[in-house]
Amino acid sequence: MPDAPPLGALLPRIVTPPPGPQSRRLARALRRYESPGVSTLSSGDAPIAWDAARGANVRDADGNVYVDCTAGFGVAAAGHANPRIVAAVRRQAGMLLHGLGDVHPNAPRLALAERLSRLLPGEENQVMFATSGSEAVELALKTATKLTGKHGVVAFDNAYHGETYGTMAVTARERFSAPFAPQLNARVAHVPYPNCYRCPLGKTYPSCEVACLAPVERAVRRPPRGVGAIAAVIIEPVQGRGGVIVPPPMYMPRLRDLCDRLGVLLIADEIMTGLGRTGSWLAMQHWGVTADITAVGKVLSGGMPISACVAPARVMSAWAHEEQEAPHASTYMGHPVASAAALASLDEIERRHLPERAARLGDYAMRRLREMQQRHPMIGDVRGLGLLLGVELVRGGPGKKPAPDAAGAVVRHALARGVIILAGGAAGNVLTLTPPLTITRRQLACALAVVEEGIAESR
Ligand SMILES: Cc1ncc(COP(=O)(O)O)c(C=O)c1O
Numbered sequence: 001m002p003d004a005p006p007l008g009a010l011l012p013r014i015v016t017p018p019p020g021p022q023s024r025r026l027a028r029a030l031r032r033y034e035s036p037g038v039s040t041l042s043s044g045d046a047p048i049a050w051d052a053a054r055g056a057n058v059r060d061a062d063g064n065v066y067v068d069c070t071a072g073f074g075v076a077a078a079g080h081a082n083p084r085i086v087a088a089v090r091r092q093a094g095m096l097l098h099g100l101g102d103v104h105p106n107a108p109r110l111a112l113a114e115r116l117s118r119l120l121p122g123e124e125n126q127v128m129f130a131t132s133g134s135e136a137v138e139l140a141l142k143t144a145t146k147l148t149g150k151h152g153v154v155a156f157d158n159a160y161h162g163e164t165y166g167t168m169a170v171t172a173r174e175r176f177s178a179p180f181a182p183q184l185n186a187r188v189a190h191v192p193y194p195n196c197y198r199c200p201l202g203k204t205y206p207s208c209e210v211a212c213l214a215p216v217e218r219a220v221r222r223p224p225r226g227v228g229a230i231a232a233v234i235i236e237p238v239q240g241r242g243g244v245i246v247p248p249p250m251y252m253p254r255l256r257d258l259c260d261r262l263g264v265l266l267i268a269d270e271i272m273t274g275l276g277r278t279g280s281w282l283a284m285q286h287w288g289v290t291a292d293i294t295a296v297g298k299v300l301s302g303g304m305p306i307s308a309c310v311a312p313a314r315v316m317s318a319w320a321h322e323e324q325e326a327p328h329a330s331t332y333m334g335h336p337v338a339s340a341a342a343l344a345s346l347d348e349i350e351r352r353h354l355p356e357r358a359a360r361l362g363d364y365a366m367r368r369l370r371e372m373q374q375r376h377p378m379i380g381d382v383r384g385l386g387l388l389l390g391v392e393l394v395r396g397g398p399g400k401k402p403a404p405d406a407a408g409a410v411v412r413h414a415l416a417r418g419v420i421i422l423a424g425g426a427a428g429n430v431l432t433l434t435p436p437l438t439i440t441r442r443q444l445a446c447a448l449a450v451v452e453e454g455i456a457e458s459r
Helices: 021-033 083-095 107-119 133-148 174-183 211-221 251-262 283-287 313-319 336-351 354-375 404-416 441-457
Strands: 050-054 057-060 065-068 125-130 152-156 188-191 230-235 265-269 293-296 307-312 379-385 388-395 422-424 430-433
Touching: 065 441, 083 336, 107 125, 107 307, 107 336, 125 133, 125 313, 133 230, 133 265, 133 293, 133 307, 133 313, 152 211, 188 211, 211 230, 211 251, 230 251, 251 265, 251 283, 307 313, 336 354, 354 379, 354 388, 354 441, 388 404, 388 441, 404 422, 404 430, 404 441, 430 441
Parallel strands: 152 188, 152 230, 230 265, 265 293
Antiparallel strands: 050 057, 057 065, 125 307, 293 307, 379 388, 388 430, 422 430
């Protein structure tokens, strides 16, 4: 039998209808041993078991090859198992697998802190490392409080910032947070996110003059009872898991002005949008805005758990201390292998000009999706920035009734045809594409054609 071509730039090849027997066997075993809380198995989902991934391809345990339009939750921007990242991990793992967190430094941690400090806009940036996006967001919130001495936060409806106790309070998903509500920090005022397709105020851009900023101003000036004085406004530059909602051009600069005028910090949660995905290093750069505190993760290492909260020294000075013990610590903080992976990942993003590539491929995909929208009334809206793309499926024409069943059907159809996509948004009706930024145009074209087929079939 001839050798199978190497994974990376392949088109889908389905040899056994997914999920095949090996995937089913693994899913059955997992259902037995893993908590139902951490997978979609208990809702009757039939996932495929990932066996290998390279570039924009995933191979499942039954030998099926897929084009992955998720990049594993937006992580593998430089391609799955990017050879240079893998080599850096191997090298570092053989030298120093684990360090001593906040007590003794290691060289990759220093190199990465310096690199991030220079890479992100703003002057004399300093960094706090963590392992997950949620932790980086928590560090951003803690930094804001340390600096201002205030405890109130303004966050947005439909936001997703993570599911730890600290982030659940700013995440706006009752489904996740309701059982824990009494334990959560209630010092958060949620305000409408600028969603022009479903304007929370029933207005139209640009004649609205971004009237949706008024609730932010009100919440800062007169925080709801119990919230207390506001330290910061936290925002996703594009709501990702919330359904790829892109604010209108006027919004972010005006939000920046508002925060300056009212003396509150602006926190950008760039865990999903940061480091190239949207076509620029940070999504905030699309609007010429620099946040006071930025959280990055996911793409940072391309596959090892590391994230960072970054802010200018004047903000980070909030953490200055004289005691022997650091006021923040974590066992795996500044992990040497994850830091080495991150340095290699940033090298790859730079060397291969991946933000520019994301912008180019994103333009191409948007053109194709807009053409599709002309053919399929079920596509209510297409939107995105770079290679963060959303297709909102609706029924009933102008009524814009969300069609989560259709989105689910398209996701399943795509999987059967060898394309991995997800559905997101508050109602689960937004097809969400976040492929590796290295995806080839041929792979992307194939994935979009499969998505269109799925939409045509799910009418
Ligand atoms: C915008 C945003 N913030 C925070 C998080 C949480 O990151 P993690 O799952 O790594 O904790 C996510 C995860 O998808 C995210 O999209």
